[in-house]
Amino acid sequence: MSSFAIRVPCSSANIGPGFDVIGLALSLHLELRVTIDDSKPSSELPLNCAITYEDQSKSTESISLDPEVNLITRVALYVLRCHNQRAFPVETKVHIVNPIPLSRGLGSSGTAVVAGVMLGNEVGKLGLSKDRLLDYCLMIERHPDNVAASLFGGFVGTYLNELKPEDVARKEIPLSEVLPSPAGGIDTGMKPPEPPLGIGHYRKFDWAPEIKAIAIIPDFVVPTADARNVLPQQYSRADVVFNLQRAALLPAALGTSPPDPEMIFLAMQDKVHQPYRKGLIPGLTEVLQSMTPATQPGLLGICLSGAGPTILALATDRFTEIADRIIARFATNNITCQWKLLEPAQEGTTVTPV
Ligand SMILES: Nc1ncnc2c1ncn2[C@@H]1O[C@H](COP(=O)(O)OP(=O)(O)OP(=O)(O)O)[C@@H](O)[C@H]1O
Numbered sequence: 001m002s003s004f005a006i007r008v009p010c011s012s013a014n015i016g017p018g019f020d021v022i023g024l025a026l027s028l029h030l031e032l033r034v035t036i037d038d039s040k041p042s043s044e045l046p047l048n049c050a051i052t053y054e055d056q057s058k059s060t061e062s063i064s065l066d067p068e069v070n071l072i073t074r075v076a077l078y079v080l081r082c083h084n085q086r087a088f089p090v091e092t093k094v095h096i097v098n099p100i101p102l103s104r105g106l107g108s109s110g111t112a113v114v115a116g117v118m119l120g121n122e123v124g125k126l127g128l129s130k131d132r133l134l135d136y137c138l139m140i141e142r143h144p145d146n147v148a149a150s151l152f153g154g155f156v157g158t159y160l161n162e163l164k165p166e167d168v169a170r171k172e173i174p175l176s177e178v179l180p181s182p183a184g185g186i187d188t189g190m191k192p193p194e195p196p197l198g199i200g201h202y203r204k205f206d207w208a209p210e211i212k213a214i215a216i217i218p219d220f221v222v223p224t225a226d227a228r229n230v231l232p233q234q235y236s237r238a239d240v241v242f243n244l245q246r247a248a249l250l251p252a253a254l255g256t257s258p259p260d261p262e263m264i265f266l267a268m269q270d271k272v273h274q275p276y277r278k279g280l281i282p283g284l285t286e287v288l289q290s291m292t293p294a295t296q297p298g299l300l301g302i303c304l305s306g307a308g309p310t311i312l313a314l315a316t317d318r319f320t321e322i323a324d325r326i327i328a329r330f331a332t333n334n335i336t337c338q339w340k341l342l343e344p345a346q347e348g349t350t351v352t353p354v
């Protein structure tokens with residue numbers, strides 16, 4: 001019998017101008033408690049795996065307990081099958097404790113993907129490095145900002161490599177082939193496509209210790225796919241330059257102690273994704289324009305977290321006051337919210353024996 005726990009922090013992507021580039025791991029963790037009972041000769045369980053789920057997120061969506069359907073175990077099976085292991089070891093029990101609200105912009109799917117990749121690596125005794133695990137994550141979630149933050153922790157800048165022509169075909173395999181649904185479906189025994197080496201990379205930035213993150217989480221969901229569908233295919237040169245100028249400032253602005261509120265507020269402005277998502281999030285423009293460091297002491301900057309609808313306000317002080325003002329703004333559109341005071345999760349994903 002062996003037992004271990006996998007802890008994966010949630011994440012906030014973009015932080016204003018860094019669309020699909022910048023991510024921040026935050027102190028709200030998905031946890032898997034895994035037990036493998038290898039004293040049994042065989043298992044009656046589908047794919048030798050039983051899932052239990054403890055919802056601490058108050059989400060309305062129900063999470064499948066079928067290992068062929070559940071996102072975390074499907075991802076683990078993808079990693080295992082790339083290494084010629086068709087199922088979980090006899091007999092694997094996975095208890096999932098999830099405090100991360102689903103489809104709210106706190107990277108719940110990226111967190112689940114990272115948890116699944118790590119689960120496959122551990123139960124299959126594959127010994128893959130975190131850098132290689134990032135490649136597996138990127139076969140499933142194609143933007144690196146959430147998964148790199150959750151895997152490595154902290155405040156990160158990420159990029160995808162330009163692939164060699166022979167790898168382009170391998171990377172652009174439809175997701176249904178990477179992660180057949182259900183995973184066991186028709187098990188042809190075929191190996192799924194393995195990720196090319198080094199699809200994506202990251203770089204950790206400094207984070208000034210005074211800066212905390214207030215997450216204001218509205219009580220409705222915005223699936224990331226919907227929030228990506230409203231974005232244009234092309235941008236004006238002026239808007240691209242606007243974002244590049246601010247994205248170039250952002251790591252220095254948030255890494256400098258003591259923080260400069262005016263500089264951070266400016267560096268968190270965006271013209272690439274937030275303006276297009278206002279139709280999905282009633283009152284978004286008003287919320288983002290509702291305060292500045294000059295009108296709200298303690299505030300440093302304010303942006304949409306990931307694809308929304310969560311709002312991320314960075315601040316050094318007066319956290320309750322800032323959250324209450326944003327919640328009051330949403331209330332004028334009959335939207336209720338919860339809020340959490342979070343800090344950067346510097347450690348990233350951890351595995352510990354229990
Ligand atoms: N712990 C989990 N277990 C299984 N499935 C999960 C889990 N967490 C998230 N998911 C799946 O991911 C979906 C949410 O993904 P989506 O990309 O829409 O939002 P998000 O990742 O929370 O937000 P964002 O990407 O904007 O930060 C859920 O509907 C659910 O299907």
Ligand SMILES: N[C@@H](CCO)C(=O)O
Pocket residue numbers: 013014019020021105107143145146224227228273306307
């Ligand atoms: N960068 C992604 C994050 C989604 O979690 C987006 O904004 O669509």
